[in-house]
Amino acid sequence: MRNELRQAKLNPQSSVRQRVATIADRQWGRVHWRQLRACGISGPRISRWVADGYLHRVYPRVYGVGHTVAGIEADIAAALLYAGPGAMLSHETASWWWELTDRHPSAIDVSTPRECRSVTARGHRPVRVHGRRTLHRVWHRRLPVTTVAQTLLDFASENSFRRVRYALANADYRRLLDVKALERVAGRGRPGSETLRRALDKHLPELGFTRSEFERRMLELCESAALPIPEVNVVVGGMTVDALWRDQRVIVELDGKDNHGTPAQIARDHDRDLRLRALGFTVLRYAWEQLKHRPDLVLADLRRALELQHRHSGAPQKARQPGWA
Secondary structure (H helix, E strand, O other), rough: OOOHHHHHHHHHHHHHHHHHHHHHOOOOOOOEEEHHHHHHHHHHHHHHHHOOEEEEEEEEEEEEEOOOOOOOOHHHHHHHHHHOOOOOOOOHHHHOOOOOOOOOOOOOEEEEOOOOEEEEOOOOOEEHHHHHOOOOOEEEEOOEEEEEEHHHHHOOOOOOOHHHHHHHHHHHOOOOOOOOHHHHHHHOOOOHHHHHHHHHOOHHHHHHHHOHHHHHHHHHHHHHOOOOOEEEEEEEEEEEEEEOOOOEEEEEEEEEOOOOOHHHHHHHHHHHHHHHOOOOEEEEEHHHHHHHHHHHHHHHHHHHHHHHHHHHHHHOOOOOOOOHH
């Protein structure tokens, strides 16, 4: 932000609005009152711009420049500007920004050493402010954010074991998981420590390869029944399959609610199955409703296929043990 202000001052030919636009372009269209004042814009002039519709109030002293279009990135930038110097993304928002969860945050979480209140604004996500005296921040994708270890601990303080374990798997998949750093931040009495430790003890890296809730439920079902954990979303014969037991040569395809129902989609699925069988694989296909309402039947069917192929191939039947071992 300092560079934009310096460049604007070195170019006296640019209009005041051009200078403001230069700053806002780097902040997803948002600008703070103090940045406007640093550009030499008086308080009364700021008020006139608001009245004229050039500036649109988002949060106290934070404005959208030229339009009111809201988006998650714009709200995040506005929340950081509102919280002021030293602020950083944290909790649910930080986990999303680190790509540890695929659920868009309904509110923007920021941590700051300054005194600052949480705020709500019509048409924009509310800002939840977490006051902290000391907290290390890093920069990721242009924005200040808590470290991955701190983010996971904060995330664990507000989420279920299941969601925390999924976040851990995503951190592992993205090569961001540092167990020693997690052990340092997860201390006695710190919110989230117990859930985080449980998730570490039951760490299932394969969850990080999943693309849907359906696939995650399939892995958890196998884990609960002590069945081998399959590879997920791997390429076989030029086709990406949902779950693969390579040694047993068994493939499971999962038919979601929305993308396997039309005649063309069904014909495509049947063609895939034929091609995979021609390569020597047993292909099983389950629907979401079967996994949700009849998991025992799904498990029995899958177990029979794995045991049958095991007897035919002589491959060792290895059950994936939960945890780090």
